[in-house]
Structure formats: C-alpha cells, structure tokens
Amino acid sequence: MSSGWAVQQARRVCKGLLVLGAVALAGCASLSQHECQLVDWHTAGLNDASKGLPLTRLAEYTQACSQYNITPDLTAYRVGYDLGLQSYCQNANGFAVGSSGAGYLGICPAALEPQFLTGYRAGYSIFVLHDFTSRPRG
Numbered sequence: 001m002s003s004g005w006a007v008q009q010a011r012r013v014c015k016g017l018l019v020l021g022a023v024a025l026a027g028c029a030s031l032s033q034h035e036c037q038l039v040d041w042h043t044a045g046l047n048d049a050s051k052g053l054p055l056t057r058l059a060e061y062t063q064a065c066s067q068y069n070i071t072p073d074l075t076a077y078r079v080g081y082d083l084g085l086q087s088y089c090q091n092a093n094g095f096a097v098g099s100s101g102a103g104y105l106g107i108c109p110a111a112l113e114p115q116f117l118t119g120y121r122a123g124y125s126i127f128v129l130h131d132f133t134s135r136p137r138g
Helices: 003-026 033-038 041-050 057-066 074-088 091-099 113-133
Strands: none
Touching (some): 033 057, 041 057, 091 113
C-alpha cells in the first residue's frame, strides 16, 4: 500500500467523522449548506443502517440538501447502507435492540431478517418481563 492511499483514507475517515457529528446533531436530516457539501454519503448510509433507521432517511437528506441545489450521492449512500445492514441485522444486535425495548422498523433484508428477529424476540421478551416485574404492585 502506498502512503498516499493511507493519507487519503485517513482524510476520508476524519471528514466522515466531522460530518457524521453534524448529521447526528441534525437528527431530522435538517442540514446546512456546508453540511450538505461535506457529507460522506457512504458513511451516512452506513451509520443510518447501523442505527436501524429506514432507507427513507435518504429522502430526508435529499429534501434538506435540495434547497442548496445539492444532490446526495445515492450510490455511495446505498453501498454504505447495505454494509450497515450487515452489522445491524445480526442476532446479537437484534437481542440488544429488543432488550432495550426499542421498536424494529423492518429494515433487514429477507436473508438476514430471521436471525435478527430471533434475537429481537428473545430480547424483547426479557424487556417485557423486566418491565412487568418492576412495576409497583398495588
């Protein structure tokens, strides 16, 4: 590997982290012109899927950035999103999501959804049981 490649990758990671922080703070995908110009769309897709957010999130980015005549890189976002799904849709993560009481938005592809749901259902059962047993009795 060349040092130029390493520097380029380091810059991409740093840029992605900087912009990711801005995107995370934006919450509802309300982005400034500067944020729309700097977003690493691959990283944004990866992080959205890793958080269990639906692919429709991209439409929110598109709308927010359209006011500045900036179009998200749909291909980069989708590649990152698909990669994030590989992480999110695992059994262990399903358990973590379920046991936290969070909802599942049906984002896992058919090939990965059974393993996610197995973990999710087990985790959610524990969440419900804990919630029930921790309620005050009258």
